[in-house]
Amino acid sequence: xxxxxxxxxxxxxxxxxxxxxxxxxxxxxxxxxxxxxxxxxxxxxxxxxxxxxxxxxxxxxxxxxxxxxxxxxxxxxxxxxxxxxxxxxxxxxxxxxxxxxxxxxxxxxxxxxxxxxxxxxxxxxxxxxxxxxxxxxxxxxxxxxxxxxxxxxxxxxxxxxxxxxxxxxxxxxxxxxxxxxxxxxxxxxxxxxxxxxxxxxxxxxxxxxxxxxxxxxxxxxxxxxxxxxxxxxxxxxxxxxxxxxxxxxxxxxxxxxxxxxxxxxxxxxxxxxxxxxxxxxxxxxxxxxxxxxxxxxxxxxxxxxxxxxxxxxxxxxxxxxxxxxxxxxxxxxxxxxxxxxxxxxxxxxxxxxxx
Amino acid sequence: xxxxxxxxxxxxxxxxxxxxxxxxxxxxxxxxxxxxxxxxxxxxxxxxxxxxxxxxxxxxxxxxxxxxxxxxxxxxxxxxxxx
Numbered sequence: 001x002x003x004x005x006x007x008x009x010x011x012x013x014x015x016x017x018x019x020x021x022x023x024x025x026x027x028x029x030x031x032x033x034x035x036x037x038x039x040x041x042x043x044x045x046x047x048x049x050x051x052x053x054x055x056x057x058x059x060x061x062x063x064x065x066x067x068x069x070x071x072x073x074x075x076x077x078x079x080x081x082x083x084x085x086x087x088x089x090x091x092x093x094x095x096x097x098x099x100x101x102x103x104x105x106x107x108x109x110x111x112x113x114x115x116x117x118x119x120x121x122x123x124x125x126x127x128x129x130x131x132x133x134x135x136x137x138x139x140x141x142x143x144x145x146x147x148x149x150x151x152x153x154x155x156x157x158x159x160x161x162x163x164x165x166x167x168x169x170x171x172x173x174x175x176x177x178x179x180x181x182x183x184x185x186x187x188x189x190x191x192x193x194x195x196x197x198x199x200x201x202x203x204x205x206x207x208x209x210x211x212x213x214x215x216x217x218x219x220x221x222x223x224x225x226x227x228x229x230x231x232x233x234x235x236x237x238x239x240x241x242x243x244x245x246x247x248x249x250x251x252x253x254x255x256x257x258x259x260x261x262x263x264x265x266x267x268x269x270x271x272x273x274x275x276x277x278x279x280x281x282x283x284x285x286x287x288x289x290x291x292x293x294x295x296x297x298x299x300x301x302x303x304x305x306x307x308x309x310x311x312x313x314x315x316x317x318x319x320x321x322x323x324x325x326x327x328x329x330x331x332x333x334x335x336x337x338x339x340x341x342x343x344x345x346x347x348x349x350x351x352x353x354x355x
Numbered sequence: 356x357x358x359x360x361x362x363x364x365x366x367x368x369x370x371x372x373x374x375x376x377x378x379x380x381x382x383x384x385x386x387x388x389x390x391x392x393x394x395x396x397x398x399x400x401x402x403x404x405x406x407x408x409x410x411x412x413x414x415x416x417x418x419x420x421x422x423x424x425x426x427x428x429x430x431x432x433x434x435x436x437x438x
Contacts, residue, residue: 063407110388127369339377343374
């Protein structure tokens with residue numbers, strides 16, 4: 001069991017997917033429970049009303065009053081999440097044309113298409129907070145908003161596609177499952193959808209590595225090399241250690257965030273150890289061992305200085321990723337313009353017929 | 356979106372499109388990648404009129420004091436069948 005705010009009995013499917021289902025059930029249950037009379041009265045303190053809704057594990061909806069800082073925090077977080085999905089299409093997209101079989105190619109295409117879909121769900125959720133998708137895209141393109149640092153690492157071999165599915169999507173799921181219980185309704189609902197789809201991504205990655213790890217010596221070495229390169233960057237996906245995390249306390253109080261960075265990182269490590277054993281691969285950490293008293297694995301922390309460098313733009317692929325995104329956006333401009341012109345022409349024709 | 360024949364349409368999400376025809380296609384691509392639906396309706400957001408949460412109490416007040424609209428309001432004598 002991975003969470004401490006809900007019990008194992010709530011998780012019908014078991015594992016992370018079960019937690020997503022439990023979050024969905026809790027969302028419906030909280031909605032059915034209602035709260036006292038409904039909306040705030042004319043003289044009521046809006047902030048107290050907001051706090052009451054959040055404390056009662058009810059959802060805040062787009063037209064409810066909310067503190068300005070809550071709105072800003074959510075816009076930033078949801079937008080960065082959306083950008084990550086969109087930029088995240090690149091490292092794997094790199095292998096679509098070189099996938100080793102038609103089956104793998106079809107699967108990878110579907111997965112990358114899913115990532116685009118996740119980006120769109122999230123942009124739509126952000127738009128309910130009063131910002132447009134065009135503005136958010138602009139914030140990404142001019143570098144004022146970031147995306148997950150993990151996508152600034154290159155995919156050098158086919159095994160990297162497997163490692164991304166297993167580790168990167170795995171870490172993303174561990175991060176995102178608690179977000180299914182986020183206090184902001186549209187975000188929580190988008191996350192439920194995303195998490196259900198992500199579990200296919202994680203399994204397909206694991207299967208790729210499993211196949212390689214049980215293939216020729218060369219293939220196994222390729223799988224091990226991918227694990228060696230992706231392990232620490234995946235651990236860094238959970239963000240800086242709790243002692244250095246700036247946004248955590250307030251986000252916890254608002255129930256945007258449910259667990260600390262270090263708690264989630266630990267949960268991820270504890271899950272991966274057994275999965276790596278079944279793969280027959282070695283996690284590149286000589287300090288990794290079971291700690292009986294903590295009932296968790298001790299492990300080496302990722303290099304947070306490297307994380308900060310990558311976030312600041314000094315990762316191996318930062319420039320390439322942004323250039324590609326800018327070029328794709330510019331190259332797609334004529335499609336958007338043509339569709340808008342066609343729609344305008346159709347409206348004009350209809351008006352003529354009506355006149 | 357109608358998930359299966361026999362169920363009512365339910366809201367699944369939002370998207371961008373220049374016109375209704377493309378909105379349908381985009382909705383298919385975005386919301387039915389796993390056969391989630393057999394029918395889609397699209398409506399421009401600007402065409403939706405919504406009640407305001409600020410007036411929620413007053414707006415829905417007329418229904419608040421009519422418990423007699425629910426069958427459980429009525430006492431049924433013991434032994435009455437088919438009621």
